[in-house]
Amino acid sequence: MERESATTYEPKRNGEIRVFESPDEISTDLAEYISQISEISVKERGYFAIALSGGPLVSFLGKLCEAPYNKTLDWSKWYIFWSDERAVSKNHAESNYKLIKEGFLTKVPIINGHVYSINDNATVEDAATDYEFVIRQLVKVRTIGVSESTDCPKFDLILLDMGSDGHVASLFPNHPTLELKDDWITYITDSPQPPPERITFTLPVINSASNIAIVATGDDKAKAVRLVVSDGTEGPDAPVSLPARMVHPTDGKLVWFLDKAAAASLEASNGDASSYEHHEY
Numbered sequence: 001m002e003r004e005s006a007t008t009y010e011p012k013r014n015g016e017i018r019v020f021e022s023p024d025e026i027s028t029d030l031a032e033y034i035s036q037i038s039e040i041s042v043k044e045r046g047y048f049a050i051a052l053s054g055g056p057l058v059s060f061l062g063k064l065c066e067a068p069y070n071k072t073l074d075w076s077k078w079y080i081f082w083s084d085e086r087a088v089s090k091n092h093a094e095s096n097y098k099l100i101k102e103g104f105l106t107k108v109p110i111i112n113g114h115v116y117s118i119n120d121n122a123t124v125e126d127a128a129t130d131y132e133f134v135i136r137q138l139v140k141v142r143t144i145g146v147s148e149s150t151d152c153p154k155f156d157l158i159l160l161d162m163g164s165d166g167h168v169a170s171l172f173p174n175h176p177t178l179e180l181k182d183d184w185i186t187y188i189t190d191s192p193q194p195p196p197e198r199i200t201f202t203l204p205v206i207n208s209a210s211n212i213a214i215v216a217t218g219d220d221k222a223k224a225v226r227l228v229v230s231d232g233t234e235g236p237d238a239p240v241s242l243p244a245r246m247v248h249p250t251d252g253k254l255v256w257f258l259d260k261a262a263a264a265s266l267e268a269s270n271g272d273a274s275s276y277e278h279h280e281y
């Protein structure tokens with residue numbers, strides 16, 4: 001399939017960056033990107049283990065629910081996980097499960113038993129422990145792969161949506177969870193954004209994935225995109241521990257999907273393309 005027209009950059013340290021003119025173009029390219037990873041994973045491993053997130057991300061999964069993908073993808077091999085969840089019931093407006101269920105899962109033939117949502121009927125501590133246990137069992141039988149470098153689960157794809165403060169999943173700037181090395185799943189009770197209690201993948205798990213995609217759209221994300229993507233650490237805005245900046249796949253690949261608004265200050269500060277290899281499709 002031919003790719004939509006996009007501008008892409010390949011910064012040295014942060015993978016590939018694709019910038020799109022419209023939400024529709026993001027949705028089209030993201031569908032093709034996910035479809036290719038799904039096909040490769042099913043061919044190589046027999047499964048496709050994908051972790052999804054909350055935020056506007058789900059609105060970009062629309063094209064995946066349409067032709068040709070609704071007919072051509074091997075949905076029976078898809079296994080669904082969440083990179084993070086808010087401590088609310090599954091029918092609450094702030095539930096990431098609800099968001100993905102209504103916006104995606106009800107539109108494609110994914111097997112119900114392959115949907116691994118996070119327990120909404122336990123304390124966040126217990127829900128995090130339960131989720132890690134479930135993931136460990138699935139790693140044992142290799143429904144989820146394992147990273148040879150880190151011994152962590154190796155999801156075929158983790159799809160993240162970056163908040164305007166640079167958070168991904170429920171990993172927030174300068175939070176002690178960013179230091180965790182051994183836990184796969186953890187919880188917080190002091191999220192700077194409501195609701196305060198959340199369960200989240202840790203950085204070692206995110207960074208062990210085969211593929212990571214980060215979606216960021218809207219001008220409120222432009223500053224965080226610049227701070228995360230720039231190579232420099234200078235200046236008053238220099239990020240100390242911006243979560244999205246700490247996403248570095250150990251052996252996998254990272255692709256950013258940005259709209260023009262989110263990429264605006266990136267393009268302004270690198271208009272001469274001096275730090276980026278720049279391709280037009």
Ligand SMILES: O=C1O[C@H](COP(=O)(O)O)[C@@H](O)[C@H](O)[C@H]1O
Pocket residue numbers: 053054055056084085086096160161162163164167168169170193
């Ligand atoms: O709280 C969360 O937010 C982010 C996305 O932030 P937004 O500002 O773009 O809505 C999302 O990635 C994460 O899964 C979610 O729990």
